[in-house]
Amino acid sequence: xxxxxxxxxxxxxxxxxxxxxxxxxxxxxxxxxxxxxxxxxxxxxxxxxxxxxxxxxxxxxxxxxxxxxxxxxxxxxxxxxxxxxxxxxxxxxxxxxxxxxxxxxxxxxxxxxxxxxxxxxxxxxxxxxxxxxxxxxxxxxxxxxxxxxxxxxxxxxxxxxxxxxxxxxxxxxxxxxxxxxxxxxxxxxxxxxxxxxxxxxxxxxxxxxxxxxxxxxxxxxxxxxxxxxxxxxxxxxxxxxxxxxxxxxxxxxxxxxxxxxxxxxxxxxxxxxxxxxxxxxxxxxxxxxxxxxxxxxxxxxxxxxxxxxxxxxxxxxxxxxxxxxxxxxxxxxxxxxxxxxxxxxxxxxxxxxxxxxxxxxxxxxxxxxxxxxxxxxxxxxxxxxxxxxxxxxxxxxxxxxxxxxxxxxxxxxxxxxxxxxxxxxxxxxxxxxxxxxxxxxxxxxxxxxxxxxxxxxxxx
Amino acid sequence: xxxxxxxxxxxxxxxxxxxxxxxxxxxxxxxxxxxxxxxxxxxxxxxxxxxxxxxxxxxxxxxxxxxxxxxxxxxxxxxxxxxxxxxxxxxxxxxxxxxxxxxxxxxxxxxxxxxxxxxxxxxxxxxxxxxxxxxxxxxxxxxxxxxxxxxxxxxxxxxxxxxxxxxxxxxxxxxxxxxxxxxxxxxxxxxxxxxxxxxxxx
Amino acid sequence: xxxxxxxxxxxxxxxxxxxxxxxxxxxxxxxxxxxxxxxxxxxxxxxxxxxxxxxxxxxxxxxxxxxxxxxxxxxxxxxxxxxxxxxxxxxxxxxxx
Numbered sequence: 001x002x003x004x005x006x007x008x009x010x011x012x013x014x015x016x017x018x019x020x021x022x023x024x025x026x027x028x029x030x031x032x033x034x035x036x037x038x039x040x041x042x043x044x045x046x047x048x049x050x051x052x053x054x055x056x057x058x059x060x061x062x063x064x065x066x067x068x069x070x071x072x073x074x075x076x077x078x079x080x081x082x083x084x085x086x087x088x089x090x091x092x093x094x095x096x097x098x099x100x101x102x103x104x105x106x107x108x109x110x111x112x113x114x115x116x117x118x119x120x121x122x123x124x125x126x127x128x129x130x131x132x133x134x135x136x137x138x139x140x141x142x143x144x145x146x147x148x149x150x151x152x153x154x155x156x157x158x159x160x161x162x163x164x165x166x167x168x169x170x171x172x173x174x175x176x177x178x179x180x181x182x183x184x185x186x187x188x189x190x191x192x193x194x195x196x197x198x199x200x201x202x203x204x205x206x207x208x209x210x211x212x213x214x215x216x217x218x219x220x221x222x223x224x225x226x227x228x229x230x231x232x233x234x235x236x237x238x239x240x241x242x243x244x245x246x247x248x249x250x251x252x253x254x255x256x257x258x259x260x261x262x263x264x265x266x267x268x269x270x271x272x273x274x275x276x277x278x279x280x281x282x283x284x285x286x287x288x289x290x291x292x293x294x295x296x297x298x299x300x301x302x303x304x305x306x307x308x309x310x311x312x313x314x315x316x317x318x319x320x321x322x323x324x325x326x327x328x329x330x331x332x333x334x335x336x337x338x339x340x341x342x343x344x345x346x347x348x349x350x351x352x353x354x355x356x357x358x359x360x361x362x363x364x365x366x367x368x369x370x371x372x373x374x375x376x377x378x379x380x381x382x383x384x385x386x387x388x389x390x391x392x393x394x395x396x397x398x399x400x401x402x403x404x405x406x407x408x409x410x411x412x413x414x415x416x417x418x419x420x421x422x423x424x425x426x427x428x429x430x431x432x433x434x435x436x437x438x439x440x441x442x443x444x445x446x447x448x449x450x451x452x453x454x455x456x457x458x459x460x
Numbered sequence: 461x462x463x464x465x466x467x468x469x470x471x472x473x474x475x476x477x478x479x480x481x482x483x484x485x486x487x488x489x490x491x492x493x494x495x496x497x498x499x500x501x502x503x504x505x506x507x508x509x510x511x512x513x514x515x516x517x518x519x520x521x522x523x524x525x526x527x528x529x530x531x532x533x534x535x536x537x538x539x540x541x542x543x544x545x546x547x548x549x550x551x552x553x554x555x556x557x558x559x560x561x562x563x564x565x566x567x568x569x570x571x572x573x574x575x576x577x578x579x580x581x582x583x584x585x586x587x588x589x590x591x592x593x594x595x596x597x598x599x600x601x602x603x604x605x606x607x608x609x610x611x612x613x614x615x616x617x618x619x620x621x622x623x624x625x626x627x628x629x630x631x632x633x634x635x636x637x638x639x640x641x642x643x644x645x646x647x648x649x650x651x652x653x654x655x656x657x658x659x660x661x662x
Numbered sequence: 663x664x665x666x667x668x669x670x671x672x673x674x675x676x677x678x679x680x681x682x683x684x685x686x687x688x689x690x691x692x693x694x695x696x697x698x699x700x701x702x703x704x705x706x707x708x709x710x711x712x713x714x715x716x717x718x719x720x721x722x723x724x725x726x727x728x729x730x731x732x733x734x735x736x737x738x739x740x741x742x743x744x745x746x747x748x749x750x751x752x753x754x755x756x757x758x759x
Contacts, residue, residue, distance in 0.1 A: 232487045240494050261590040261597045264509075268501050275494055480731045483671055489734065496741045504748040511756030530693035534686060541682040544724050548672045638726070645724045652716050653745060656709045660696040661753070 001363050003074045005081035010364045011091050012067025013357045017445065019060035019098070020350075024438050026053040031431035035424050044106065051131050052105055057345065058129065059098045064353030065210055066094075066147055069171060071360045072217050073151045077158025082150050090143050090150075097139040101132055123184055127195055130181045137181060144175040162231040163220075166238055167213035173206030189257035196252045203344070204248060204273065204315075208241040211352045212280065215307060218359045219284060222301050224292035233283045240276035248273050254325045255332055263325035270323040274316030277348075284308035296455045297369035299378040300359035306386060307355050310347025318343055318393065330408050335423070336400030343393040346385075354444075361448070371452025378447040384440030391433035399426035484638035492646045495609070499650045502605065503657060506598045513594065518662045520595035523586070528579050529659040532572050533651060536610075539568035540648045543617070543641045550629045550637050558637070559624035562617060565644070569614045576607055599658055606650055613647045616640045671726050681723045688712040706753055710746055717742040 001007065026049050032039045033046045040049075074081045081087060104113050110125075117133035119125045124134055132140070148171060155164050180197040216234050220227055250266025284305055295301060318340040322331040331337070358378065362370045369375065407419045414422070482489060510517040546561035588596045620640045623629055629637045672678075692709055694700075721738045722728045728735075 232485075236487045236490050239491060243494075243498070259591050261601065264505060264597065265601065268498070268505060271501065272494070272498055275497070279490070480729055481671065482730045482734055483726045493737060493741075496738070500741055500745045503745055504752070507749045507752030508755070511752045511759065514756040514759075526693065526696035530689060530696070533689045533692075537682065537685045537689065540720065540724050541678060541685075544672065544678045545675060547726075548675055548678070551672055642725050645720055648724070649717055649720045649742075652713055652720065653742075653749075656692050656713050657749060660692055660709060661706055661749075662699075662701040 001366075002078075003080050005084040005087075006071050006074050006360075007364060008081065008084050008087040008091070009067040009071035009360060011088070012063050012070065013361060013364075015091070015095055016060045016063040016067060016353065016357070019056050019063065021441060021445065022102075023053055023056035023060060024434075024441050026056065028431070028434055028438060031427070031434045034420075034427040035431065048105055048110075052102055054129055055105070055131065056102065061349050061353060063094070064349075064357070065171065065174075066090075068210075068214050068353065068356045068360075069147075069151050069167060071356070071364070072167065072214070073154050073164055074158075076161045076164040076217070077155050079154060079158035082153035082157070086146060086150050090146055093139070094143045097136055097143070101136045104133065105131075122182065124182055127181075127184070127191070129199055130195070137178075140178065141175070144178070148172060148175055161227070162234055163213050163217050166209050166216075166234055170206045170209030170211075170213060173209065174202060177201045177206065192256055193253070193258060196249055200249045200252055201246070203349070204245040205242065207349060208245060208276065209238050211307075211311070211348055212237045212241070214352050214356050215280065215284065215304060218300060218304050218355050219287045221359060222295040222297065222304065223287045223290070224295075225287045225290055230283075230287065233279070233287075237276050237279050237283065240272075240279060244269050244272040244275060248323075251323045251325075251328070254328045267323065267325045271320060273323070274312065274320055277312040277316040281308035281312045295369070297359060297362060297375070299370070299375045299382070300355060302379055302382055303351060303355035303358045306382060307347065307351040310343065310351055310386060310389070312347070314340065314343030314345070314347035314393070318397075321397075330404050331400065334400045334403050334407075335396050335426075336404065339393045339396035339400055342396065343389060346389045367454045369455055370447070371450065372455050373452045374447050374450035375455075377443055377450055381440045381444035381447060384443060385437050386440075388433045388436035388440055392430050392437065395426045395430040395433060399423040399430070402426070483634070484640075484642045485635055488639040488642055492642060495646060496650070499605070499654075502602055503653055506602060506657065509594055509598065516593065517595045520593050520599075521659070521662060523588075524599070524659050525579055525582070526659050528575050529655050532575050533655050535568045535572045535575075536648045536651050539565045539572070540645050542568065543644050546620070546624070547634075547637055547641050550624065551631055551634060553631050555624045555627045555629060558629070559621055562621040562624060566614060566617050566621065569610060569617060569644075572610055573607075573614070576603070576610075602654055602658060606647070606654060609647045609650070613644045616643055671729055673723060673726070673728075678723065681719050685716055685719060688716050703753070703757065707750075710749060714742060714746050717746075 029040060029044065029049050030046065030053055033049060037046075070081060070087055104117075108116070110131075113133055114120075114125050117135045119134055122134055124137055125131055130137075148168075151171070152168060155168060177198050180194050183194050185191050185194065212234055216230050219225065220230050247265055248270035250262040251270035253262035253266055285308065288301060288305060322328050322336050322340065362368065370378070402423050403419050406414045406422055407416060542561045542565035546558040546565065549555070549558035549561060583600075588600065590597050590600055617640065620637055623636055691712060695705055695709055718739060721742065722735070725738070727738060
């Protein structure tokens with residue numbers, strides 16, 4: 001660790017992993033509820049479990065992004081963090097707010113929660129992924145602004161690298177677009193229209209900048225390739241991501257009451273969205289192939305390469321599958337969407353956060369890399385989680401195709417719930433793949449507790 | 461950003477024989493390819509949407525101002541020619557002459573913008589919107605998407621002009637001007653297909 | 663920093679002027695087609711034949727890819743070829759429906 005203040009990243013990473021475990025537990029509950037409908041009913045109904053599963057994902061990724069920024073920005077700027085105390089204070093505020101919100105979901109009736117937290121003053125609740133009570137949303141904004149102030153000041157007083165600028169651009173964009181979660185028009189079409197300004201412009205816009213910056217940082221560190229080369233790639237990737245991603249928002253505007261030109265705009269631009277992901281894959285492999293040194297942390301290199309491949313498959317290929325308007329006419333909101341969502345979130349954002357944790361955690365704990373034994377366990381967890389996710393995606397895709405066929409394409413369409421019975425076998429297989437994923441995650445956590453001798457660095 | 465592109469490929473940099481050389485930065489070329497792909501998909505989408513409703517497209521197309529389109533083609537081609545002359549001037553070590561050519565190129569580009577603005581004003585006045593017909597949707601989207609590229613291209617040309625004023629380029633430092641020039645030619649290239657396809661073909 | 667290639671990459675001013683003259687002349691033909699309201703496969707073939715040549719000239723002469731690595735000429739000319747071919751197919755499809 002080059003700068004003392006980078007240490008504040010540690011609690012963020014630990015919290016991220018803890019919430020990740022929680023997310024997967026609720027994922028298993030949900031997977032079971034798909035086939036055993038009254039499992040845990042009425043204490044944790046399906047809608048609540050789903051809310052907890054998705055909200056935990058977002059919150060732990062935010063913890064991951066913030067931890068990454070606290071680690072990365074000082075090192076890139078070559079200066080201590082502007083205020084480590086503020087960073088630590090924000091950590092506890094954010095953790096407490098997150099925990100209270102999740103507990104609120106679980107133990108308070110959602111309507112009661114809404115009226116107790118000021119939803120009558122400004123209605124913002126009840127929208128998918130943005131279910132957080134008004135107080136939590138305000139808390140998120142305050143924490144985000146203070147966080148951005150802290151890292152922006154750090155960058156301003158130090159070296160301004162392209163990686164830092166791209167990362168900050170992404171993080172500022174994240175905060176700005178979140179503001180649309182406070183805008184809740186009564187017209188349902190308008191509501192959805194702006195809802196996507198948060199959801200889509202996050203995951204297919206500004207988050208891609210964060211992802212590219214984090215990946216570039218780790219690649220510079222583990223390969224020793226010239227910064228100039230990596231920065232050039234970064235420029236190309238973020239431009240492509242923004243051009244395709246921003247207008248690509250249109251692929252959410254099919255068949256929901258928005259003007260028909262969105263079908264063309266959305267189809268054309270989102271069909272090109274795989275390109276930046278493909279460029280990222282080529283970038284990662286190209287840099288590792290041209291590495292100037294063998295970094296002792298092989299696990300981090302594996303995660304970095306895995307991010308490239310899985311983001312391209314999950315976000316690029318599985319997104320493309322149903323992004324053209326005529327295809328989406330049939331697949332809109334089916335299990336195909338769920339398949340894409342799972343692999344894209346895992347491949348792009350889960351894996352990039354794990355990549356930087358895998359690289360930074362050993363250094364934060366005072367060594368270049370973990371012992372060989374710990375790394376082997378970590379790499380096992382990589383393969384088990386990744387392969388399980390591939391299976392989850394494949395089974396959901398199978399479920400989706402069958403669902404679309406029975407429910408929407410066939411001459412004699414079946415009602416939704418009857419179709420759900422027909423695809424139960426896929427749901428069972430998805431559940432078992434989910435169990436596999438949980439095993440991988442346990443191994444990942446275990447890898448942090450394996451001791452042993454630090455491996456020697458090898459010069460290439 | 462002033463490193464020549466071929467250093468991205470270590471093997472090419474090692475070669476001592478005269479190697480075929482990509483004028484401009486590899487990054488700008490990747491960007492140009494992505495742009496061409498986006499325009500290509502959009503143009504082909506137009507062609508196929510038209511094939512489903514030839515009569516409807518042809519009727520709406522009659523309302524377009526072909527004279528303005530042709531003048532704009534001439535302006536873009538001339539502008540591109542000036543940029544070529546500017547690049548040649550830099551390669552010959554005459555930065556001052558290059559900035560003169562660039563002023564001409566920017567002038568032609570601005571002419572394109574002015575004519576397009578008048579064209580749009582007339583169309584909007586006539587009630588053409590993205591939703592008034594499929595042809596109008598394509599006409600507005602394609603030309604506006606291209607228009608945005610003309611504006612970006614003009615910003616790039618202005619940066620090149622500033623660079624030549626400051627003698628930043630020369631026979632040994634062609635990367636910047638070649639990259640910017642390639643982008644401007646791409647804007648021209650797209651218009652060369654767009655104009656006959658949308659304004660004339662029936 | 664330039665590789666030692668004796669031939670000028672950006673051709674000569676005279677050559678560029680020749681290319682420009684051709685491009686303008688071809689544009690006038692396209693404009694005339696529009697002026698007269700000419701239509702039909704022969705006219706469209708002529709117009710896009712000219713557009714193809716114009717595009718190739720922009721790519722090879724103005725973008726100066728004439729002496730670039732083969733891959734880059736294939737990518738750009740390939741783009742031009744496939745777009746023009748797709749337009750031709752779409753036009754033909756429109757005639758027959």
